[in-house]
Amino acid sequence: MSPGATRQDADGIVTLIAAAGGEAFVSRGVSRTIIGLVGDVTRFATLNLKSMPGVADVVRISTPYKLVSRENHPERSTVRVGGVPIGPGTLTLIAGPCAVETPEQTLEAALMARAAGAGLLRGGAYKPRTSPYAFQGLGEAGLRILADVRAETGLPIVTEVVDAHDVELVASYADMLQVGTRNAQNFGLLQAVGAAGRPVMLKRGMSATIEEWLMAAEYIAQRGNLDIVLCERGIRTFETATRNTLDVSAVPVAQRLSHLPVIVDPSHSGGRRDLVMPLSRAAIAAGADGVIIDVHPHPERALCDGPQALVREDLEELSTVIDTFAPLMNRLPATADLTPVA
Amino acid sequence: MSPGATRQDADGIVTLIAAAGGEAFVSRGVSRTIIGLVGDVTRFATLNLKSMPGVADVVRISTPYKLVSRENHPERSTVRVGGVPIGPGTLTLIAGPCAVETPEQTLEAALMARAAGAGLLRGGAYKPRTSPYAFQGLGEAGLRILADVRAETGLPIVTEVVDAHDVELVASYADMLQVGTRNAQNFGLLQAVGAAGRPVMLKRGMSATIEEWLMAAEYIAQRGNLDIVLCERGIRTFETATRNTLDVSAVPVAQRLSHLPVIVDPSHSGGRRDLVMPLSRAAIAAGADGVIIDVHPHPERALCDGPQALVREDLEELSTVIDTFAPLMNRLPATADLTPVA
Amino acid sequence: MSPGATRQDADGIVTLIAAAGGEAFVSRGVSRTIIGLVGDVTRFATLNLKSMPGVADVVRISTPYKLVSRENHPERSTVRVGGVPIGPGTLTLIAGPCAVETPEQTLEAALMARAAGAGLLRGGAYKPRTSPYAFQGLGEAGLRILADVRAETGLPIVTEVVDAHDVELVASYADMLQVGTRNAQNFGLLQAVGAAGRPVMLKRGMSATIEEWLMAAEYIAQRGNLDIVLCERGIRTFETATRNTLDVSAVPVAQRLSHLPVIVDPSHSGGRRDLVMPLSRAAIAAGADGVIIDVHPHPERALCDGPQALVREDLEELSTVIDTFAPLMNRLPATADLTPVA
Amino acid sequence: MSPGATRQDADGIVTLIAAAGGEAFVSRGVSRTIIGLVGDVTRFATLNLKSMPGVADVVRISTPYKLVSRENHPERSTVRVGGVPIGPGTLTLIAGPCAVETPEQTLEAALMARAAGAGLLRGGAYKPRTSPYAFQGLGEAGLRILADVRAETGLPIVTEVVDAHDVELVASYADMLQVGTRNAQNFGLLQAVGAAGRPVMLKRGMSATIEEWLMAAEYIAQRGNLDIVLCERGIRTFETATRNTLDVSAVPVAQRLSHLPVIVDPSHSGGRRDLVMPLSRAAIAAGADGVIIDVHPHPERALCDGPQALVREDLEELSTVIDTFAPLMNRLPATADLTPVA
Incomplete structure (x- = not known):
């Protein structure tokens, strides 16, 4: 009062x-x-x-989310995507091109990813771009390429959906639906992916507090879908040396508040190829359940975010990082090898 | 290099x-x-x-937006909504309830708004809310209430659309479509409102740079719609004393970069009723082409953002502010009186 | 718990x-x-x-500052500097060069300031600069120039002090001591100016919350000096179009929490000459008790912050702004004319 | 143009x-x-x-710092403090109480630190506190306690100096001078520590860009002192779940721009004891040359920052983390054992 x-x-x-x-x-x-x-x-x-008269302030003490909270679900969850686990005890590498451009580029990137121990293939067919003049993705043609590459490599697919009305279509191709940072409070989309019967990777909004991120997950959970993986991808701050500021503390904080797995996207956080390795190591060491990485066979020709994509030689290093850091974190690398698909 | x-x-x-x-x-x-x-x-x-080898950094000098830029369109634009102008030379008050709750509440708020000199009625039928447990709006029933209140008061309607596939429906009721801060980079929605044949009010994303805001407007413009009004509504900063930080500098900056009108939402910027008046004055004095204000006949019963809504006695003060500040800014209040609708 | x-x-x-x-x-x-x-x-x-065991969080409800709080001192204070009031009922223009460079430049700027209705002369003899390679100010020689210009123009002097051990020296020349944004949590300096027997202008730290700003003022007040004027000068955010983001809401918020006068520095907020006028108007309209402005007879030759300095023709416009906006805010311009010095 | x-x-x-x-x-x-x-x-x-007429913008391409830049000094530097190295090839733990309170508390904390493998003892005798009502440190009495504990434990001392005129005094006791986040742009202090003939630990300002941080280091270097260790301690963002946001990317970025060693303060970054371990691991994995940690024998009685201090059992875990992570980063733990002092 x-x-x-x-x-x-x-x-x-x-x-x-x-x-x-x-x-x-x-x-x-x-x-x-x-x-x-x-x-x-x-x-x-x-x-x-x-x-009300006399009231100075109202401070909420309890958390505003329930289904994704650890209060009523103390054990941390594992989400399985096409058989590949993401959660405590494992360390999952998700890798692939930022955007699907051609069948050759996608297959080549997928083979690079698989060789590095990736459990899942990422790749965007629908690209939300700040500029209307930038490449916007191949749409359904891109989804078909992803499906073909999955058939060839055995890697389950993670791909972004940007519009509620594309959810059904994308879900018919994808093993996991990704909701991007710009849609982190697109509540209609969150509800649609919550109802789609597919695991969801929910990127943190670029200016979302951890609480708002968990509220966004609650929107998905409310539709009956608890197969949600949270993905920290950097937040917007005053620092301009990096594209975004990786909030590595968000990994342990979110894991304490929520039972959902938490992974990190070092490629979009730093926005620079030379930062992907240190940020991947930092993410794993902070306790992330996995990392999602941009790779490209020929970044100089990439139609999207080339400057941050890893190339072949980087991937060998990444593979070594995962193999050496995983045991220190009491985790097993969750490769597609461990969990044969298709 | x-x-x-x-x-x-x-x-x-x-x-x-x-x-x-x-x-x-x-x-x-x-x-x-x-x-x-x-x-x-x-x-x-x-x-x-x-x-490329040897490249240290690439710095863009020219602006990445074209259609909304003042470079090729030096004169500032006026957007007309149901006959009411928003632009240079006029000062437009848009007022109404944050959310449409009942016919009575909406009509009462509209009459309050009109009495205060509002040219347009705002009111949300689709409400994007951080929590899935909060009131989400009445949907089409809310749109029908708005249409009835327009018929009774003569005030054209501004209302938010949150999903690309609702655009046609909302556009069939509304005089102006609002794109909210959480959808400021929902590019599918931007394209849909760009094609809807209605003026659009585009709120700035809560962590969008002015350049990104103009890029979002460019998405709308690209679909052939240049009837866009930019709305500054506060950005996210470290300061917690206010809900958001009103970036009042964005008004002159955006007006210099773009020919589009720029208005300000002091209600959502401050998030506090006692800040609405000083922030409205500041916005007008900074050169805003209008302000958009939450009003509610009974804020203590409001289902959404009650603490920031103005009540009857505030509106009289607001009306005086507009009447006294407008001439100093070489503007005429753009009321529905001046521009008979219906 | x-x-x-x-x-x-x-x-x-x-x-x-x-x-x-x-x-x-x-x-x-x-x-x-x-x-x-x-x-x-x-x-x-x-x-x-x-x-303590079982404790989840501790939330402070009462304010941590006392002497500067309005709780025990509900009436807003007026601070007098060489006879010129800053506070409710008046509107004070402080103007002068960012840095004192030569006697001629300082006098010329002071005459420009006085002609525009300034009540106080600003001018830096000690300049905190981000780069060690930038001009650092003339030191005591600059103070002497300021004193000479005061004798000639009758304008009391506001000048910055950057080190606790210079306080006595600077106070022997200055009518008001300025603590800059980079020293907003230099507690030794705050205590020293608190003990110096001179009014103090306390700039907000560039990432200080309003509460931290008031805590900094409390450090000064604790030494027995309540002649403190708070100065909002823009905060650091993600936006790069302006040098800082003027937090215009901080004016009414700080005035509600504290009885101290609050002024605004539009020159350093925007960092651009073309923003000084709209931001000055916004500050006054938000309820600021004054504005502090950079002026320079020849900005293209300025050794510090030339791009934001107003020139002769701008000052006429500023003068008109103050004369026309002051009555709307129920204020009288507090010029040196009203309050003869020297 | x-x-x-x-x-x-x-x-x-x-x-x-x-x-x-x-x-x-x-x-x-x-x-x-x-x-x-x-x-x-x-x-x-x-x-x-x-x-100048016709100029639209001026963009600086080259870096504004020289002495601390890697451009002219490509090899990364090692700074030695009382014989203990901080730099490439080693991993240095600095630990101790946030504030020196009593001889017993300081000694107990130092023994805990040494047992955990610390190479240096931290401890504050001069404490910059946001509130004037909070404990401000013991001053010179605290320095004497630190010197006694150094004699007993062999651990060189790192301690903060907050005023330029205390530098000589503090330097007469300390092995390394610390400049805190609130003084990161207190240029007089930076110059004074630059001239003091002691290694300096320079914390990043809470809203300093990496470039501004390096410019602050340049102020020290300009006085002839290149024994500077940069310390990332979290930046201010919109996120309130942590006290500050650890900018882990700043480690590799600063190491690429500057030859100076870079360490991390996970205690002040997170502000929570339960985050110290994950953030320490993340810092080391990102390539930090060391970590600086708050420890306290009885945090529930600490006069400063108790909630973030590690206790005895945490330190064992920290010790294991350092021993297991160091080899993966091709580093040797730089303990006082390796480098006998006194």
């Missing part, structure tokens, strides 16, 4: 909360009165307590 | 640019070489110059 | 708080227990409550 | 640059002219090019 609040003001809150089926406990100090509320917080949220 | 770049590296760039139909001018210093490129920048963007 | 906290955990807190002379009120819900604490918060802060 | 710039405008620039001893290369395109400048950039910076 504000310093000038009256006893009646406090009584008004107590009555209001009681009417909403909750309980209000009044703590009266010399200069301040604090009221603790317990009960159905969702209902309290509709009461506009901040507008 | 990086300090260790060779003459061949520079020659490689010159050849590449020439092949792309451009020209490259080499400036050779003692420790550094700089190459200036002129030509079709869109084409250069596909060349992955950053991956 | 965390969900798994026991009754003993809560009892432990109650006992601890009682031992510290406070009172703890326990609110027990089905899934959560909340404890409201009242008493001497400064003492509670030493208890490390966050480390 | 801006689109409307004339040929004379460009010629003016060429003449101006020539007069300043540089060369200007003009690249003329259809819609834009770009001028590349080569020569003494420090001199160009005084020319106010941005204010």
Whole structure:
């Protein structure tokens, strides 16, 4: 309550909360009165307590998400994508081209990814681009290329969907649906992928707090889908030396708040090829359940984000990193070899 | 070029640019070489110059947007919504409830808005909410209420659309389509509203640079729709005393870069009723072409953002502010009175 | 308390708080227990409550500053500098060169400032510069120039001090000491200016929350000096179109929390001459008690921040802005004319 | 140049640059002219090019720091503190209490640190605190405690100095001077520590770009001291789940730009004890040359930052982390054992 609040003001809150089926406990100090509320917080949220006379501020103590919270589900979850696990005990490499350009480029990238121990193939057929003049992806033709490459390599596919009405189509090709950072609060899309019957990789919004990220996951979970993998991909800060600022703390924080697996995208975080390796190591060491990496057989010809794509020789190093760091983190590399698909 | 770049590296760039139909001018210093490129920048963007040997960095000098830029369209534009102008020379008040809840609440809010001199009625039928447990809007039933209230008050309607596939439906009721901050990079939605044949109010993404905001407008413009009004609504910063940080500088900056009108939403910027008036004044004084304000007849019962809604007595003050500040800015209040609708 | 906290955990807190002379009120819900604490918060802060078993989080409700708070001093204060008031009811223009370079340049700038209605002259003799290779100011020679110009123009002087051990020297010349954004948490300097017997202008740290800014003022106030003027000068955000992001909301927010006057520096906020006028108007309209502006007779030769300095013709416009906006804000321009100095 | 710039405008620039001893290369395109400048950039910076007619923007290509840059000093440096190396090939643990409180607490913390393999002891005698009501440190009495504990344990001391005029005193006790985040642009202090003849640990300002951090180091280097260790300690962002956001990418980025060693402070980055271990691992894996950690024998009684201090059992885990991660990074733990002091 504000310093000038009256006893009646406090009584008004107590009555209001009681009417909403909750309980209000009044703590009266010399200069301040604090009221603790317990009960159905969702209902309290509709009461506009901040507008009540005498109220200075309303501070929420409990978490606003439930299904993805670890409070009621203390054990960390494993999400399986085409048989490949993402979760505690394993370390999953997802790799592939930022954008699907041609069958040859996609197959070549997939073979590079598989050779490096990738368990899943990433590749974008629908590309959200800041500029309308940039390459926007091949659409369904790209999905068909991905499906062909999966048939050839055995790697399950992770691919982005950018519009609620494409979800069914994309889900008919993909093993895992990706929701990108620009759609992290596109709630219609979140609900649609929640209903699609496919695991979902949910990238963190570029200015989303960890709580907002988990609320976005709650939108998916509410539709009955708990096969959600959270992906930290860098947040927007004042620093311009990197494309985004990898918030590596978000890995342990999100894992403590939520039972969902958390992976990291070092390629989009740094936006620079020379940062992918140190950021991958940092992510794994922070406890990430996996990393997702851009690779390209010929980055100088890439139609999207070439400067951050790893090439063949980098992938050998990445493979070594995963093999040496995984045991220190008590994890097994979750390769497609371990989990034969197709 | 990086300090260790060779003459061949520079020659490689010159050849590449020439092949792309451009020209490259080499400036050779003692420790550094700089190459200036002129030509079709869109084409250069596909060349992955950053991956070329010897290249340290690529800095874009020209603006990446064209249709919304003032470079080729120096005169500032006026957008008309149901006859009400938004642009230079006028000052437009858009007011109404954050969310349409009932016919009574909407009508009452609209009459309050009109009495205060509003030219347009705002009101949300589709509400993007951070929590899936919060009120999500009435959908088409809300649109019908808005249409009824327009018939009764003569105020044209501004309402948000959150999904590309609702655009046609919403456009059949609304005079102006609003794209919200969470959809500021939902490119499918931007393209859909660009094709809908209705003026669009484009809110700035909460972590969008002014350039990204203009790029989002370019997505709409590319579909043939230049009736776009930019709306600054606060950006995300480290400061927690306000819901968002109103970037009042964005008003003159965007007006200098683009010919599109720029308005301000002081309600969502500050998130507090007591800040709406000072922020409205600041916006107008910075040169905004209008302001959009949350009003509610009974904020304590509002289902959405009650704490920031203005009430009856605030609106009288707002009305006075507009009447006294407009002449100082060489603007005429653009009320529905001046521009009879219906 | 965390969900798994026991009754003993809560009892432990109650006992601890009682031992510290406070009172703890326990609110027990089905899934959560909340404890409201009242008493001497400064003492509670030493208890490390966050480390106690069962504690999930500690949220401070009361403000951590006292002397500068409006809670115990509801009336807004006026600070007088060489007779010129800064506070409610007046609108004070402070103008002058970013850096004192020569007697001629300083005098010329001061005459420009006075002609535009400035009540105080700004000018830096000690310049904190990001680069050690940039002009660092004239030091005491600059102070002497300022004193000479004051004698000639009658304008009291505001000048920056950057080191605690220069405070006495600078105070022997200056009418008001300025603490810059880079020293906003240089606590030794804050204490020294608090003891110097001169009014202080305290710029907001470039990443300081409003609360931290007021805490910095509290350091000054604690030494017995309440003649403090807060100066908003833009905060650091992701936006790069402006040098800093003017947080215009900070004006009304700080004025509601603190009784101290609040002015705005539009020159350093925007960092661009063409933004000074719109940002000055916005600051005044938001309720600022004054503005501080860079002027330079020949900005193209300025040794510091030339691109943001106003020139002669801008100042006429600024003068008109102040004259026309002041009455709307129920303020009188506080010029040196009104308050003859020297 | 801006689109409307004339040929004379460009010629003016060429003449101006020539007069300043540089060369200007003009690249003329259809819609834009770009001028590349080569020569003494420090001199160009005084020319106010941005204010010249026709100039749209000035973009600096070369780095503004020289002595700390890797351009002229490609090999990464090792800084030795009381014989203990910090640099490539070693991994240095610095540990100790946030604040020196008593001889017993400091000794106990130092023994804990040494047992965990620390090479250096940290401990604050001068504490910059946001609130004037918080514990401000013991001052010289604290320095004496640190010296006694060094004599007993053999651990060289790292301690903070907050005022230029304390530098001599602090340097008479300390093996390494620490400049804290709030003083990262206190240029007088930077110059004083540069002249003090002691190695310096320079924390990154909480809103400093990597470039500004290196410029701060350049201030120290300019006084003849290149024994500088950069310390990343988290930056200020919108995320509130952690005290600061550890910018782990800053480690490889700063190491590529500068030859100086880079260490990380996971305690102040996260501000939470449970994040210290994952962030330490992440820092080491990203390539940090060391970590600096808060430890306290009884955090529940700590006078400063108790919630983030590691306790005895944590330190065993930390010790194991260092021993197992160091070899993967091709580093040797740099303990005091390896490098006998005193």
